[in-house]
Amino acid sequence: MSKIVILGAGISGHVAASHLRRKLSKQHEVIVVSPNSNYQWIPSNIWVGIGRMKSEKILFPLAPLYKRKGIGYKQAKAISFFPEGDKNEEKPYVLAEYIIGDKKGQHEKVTYDYLINATGPKLNFEATEGLIPGQNKTYSVCTYTHADHAWEGLSEVIQQMKQGKKAKILIGTGHAKATCQGAAFEYILNVEQELRKHKVRDMAEVTWISNEYQLGDFGMDGMLLSYKGMTLKSHEMVEMIFEDRDIKWILGAGVNKVKDGIAYYENLDGEIKGEVYDFAMLIPAFSGHGFKAYDKNENDITEKLFKGFMIVDADYTPKPYEEWSVRDWPETYQNPSYRNIFAPGIAFAPPHAISKPRKSKNETPIFPSPPRTGMPSGITAKLVADNIIDSIKNGKESLHHKGSLGNMGAACIASAGFGMTKGSGVSITTYPIVPDYEKYPKTQGRKLSKTFGEIGLAGHWLKLALHHAFIYKAKMKPLWWLIPE
Amino acid sequence: MTQRISKYQKFKMMNPIIQFFKFIYLSIKIMIIVAGGHGGTRENIK
Structure with a gap:
């Protein structure tokens, strides 16, 4: 009998738990430890943030589902890792603290045979002074509660515009090394469309602010893509969309401070500037959770497990951008020191960025961190689960399933406006996610037949179809x- | 404001009949890319 513990119940943790439970017999235990009581389909947060979808539509409670499916569930947060156990406990364990109910505040040693760290990122708002969701006129759409607040803030500004007040709207990244530009891109297009629907578009100045060097970088170093029979650069496509919608842009901007209605940033020329706004949605920096790890004698071994995020089978040797390779990226998401620990999704430490690193004249790094969004999170979680299942069934370690971001495609279906007949979407696929310059030297590291862009109503339908399909799947309904x- | 997408292009982008076929096409194409497999990158390293 094996006991598999999964930390986190986001896309990655939930995918791993559901596949493990489906494929392993009941004699094996699958336990999820997560501080969250709900599963949330994060990609639909942008529709919550424009008031077009209620947050109840993108979430469901985990406890009843896990009870029904025979998955153990502890609503607790991981505090520290003991991969060798300790003097009193022979088995490896994670120290977790309950955050609700009778056991609130109590600690428990959750022992395991296999551990999947799917804790995702910490939303590091503290890294930018004054960037607090719901304060200083700034909002976030990173969680459903943040998105609810964002809609409250936006609707208030829309009401003011209806009464004749002009407004400035600022959307983008809130830190010099933030990632997830795709979510902000979706949000700015949705907000712009909402302003038109409310007939206040001419009252608003809408501005994109980002740490990207060029539009359409998306933390993936931009891309060449097929669009209507042509080969376009992603920055040309996004520029076309922004110009057509009268959206201004500020690039190479490392936002470092937010005051009531002003975002201060440093640009690549080293200038410190401020951008005034009435409503802002700024994506914060992502960071690891600051977990500690200890050996059997309780010596600190954090550096064996974490490098901000969790260390896996990547090549972390520091090297210049010109020497980066797809082979630096992990394939199995296994920790090299403790081979029964895995970190799929956003929880693993990337070997380096994907976008070219740039510094301002003041030596401040200003460039996007690598994105690892829903789809790769799900794929990497499933392959980790499959390797654990094979290892248990074969009685020896099996790492047959592999999935490097350098050999994996991704689809970014970016909503550009909500509505069954008036909606729009920008559908972009990329293969591979991390450019492989050896395999595709003439097309900026991407396979053009699998890297394309499309704009139109079909993109909105597709995003809506994915919303329903993935919530169905997450609820583990028949044939999920x-x-x- | 600069009109970068022509009215005819916008008509095609928003026409439900054209977009229905585009939806089918995109669904299949994305499925092929996404579900078409993934793997490692180090197989050829000796």
Whole structure:
């Protein structure tokens, strides 16, 4: 009998737990430890943030589902890792603290045979002074509660515009090394469309602010893509969309401070500037959770497990941008020191960025961190689960399933406006996610037949279809496992 | 404001009949890319 503990119940943790439970017999234990009581389909947060979808539509409670499916569930947060156990406990364990109910505040040693760290990122708002969701006129759409607040803030500004007040709207990244530009891109297009629907578009100045060097970088170093029979650069496509919608842009901007209605940033020329706004949605920096790890004698071994995020089978040797390779990226997400620990999704430490690193004249690094959004999170979680299942069934370590971001495609279906007949979407696929310059030297590291862009109503339908399909899948309804990650 | 997408292009982008076929096409194409497999990158390293 094996006991598999999964930390986190986001896309990655939930995918791993559901596949493990489906494929392993009941004699094996699958336990999820998560501080969250709900599963949330994060990609639909942008529609909550424009008031077009209620947050109840993108979430459901985990406890009843896990009870029904025979998955153990502890609503607790991981505090520290003991991969060798300790003097009193022979088995490896994670120290967790309950955050609700009778056991609130109590600590428990959650022992395991296999551990999947799917804790995702910490939303590091503290890294930018004054960037607090709901304060200083800034908002976030990173969680459903943040998105609810964002809609409250936006609707208030829309009401003011209806009464004749002009407004400035600022959307983008809130830190010099933030990632997730795609979510901000979706949000700015949705907000712009909402302003038109409310007939206040001419009252608003809408501005994109980002740490990207060029539009359409998306933390993936931009891309060449097929669009209507042509080969376009992603920055040309995004520029076309922004110009057509009268959206201004500020690039190479490392936002470092937010005051009531002013975002201060440093640009690549080293200038410190301020951008005034009435409503802002700024994506914070992501960071690891600051977990500690200890050996059997309780010596600190954090550096064996964490490098901000969790260390896995990547090549972390520091090297210049010109020497980066797809082979630096992990394939199995296994920790090299403790081979029964895995970190799929956003929880693993990337070997380096994907976008070219740039510094301002003041030596401040200003460039996007690598994105690892829903789809790769699901795929990497499933392959980790499959390797654990094989290892248990074969009685020896099996790492047959592999999935490097350098050999994996991704689809970014960016909503550009909500509505069954008036909606729009920008559908972009990329293969591979991390450019492989050896395999595709003439097309900026991407396979053009699998890297394309499309704009139109179909993109909105597609995003809506994915919303329903993935919530169906997450609820583990009949034949859920036929829907790919 | 600079009109970068022509009215005819916008008509095609928003026409439900054209977009229905585009939806089918995109669904299949994305499924092929996404579910078409993934793997490692170090197989050829000796």
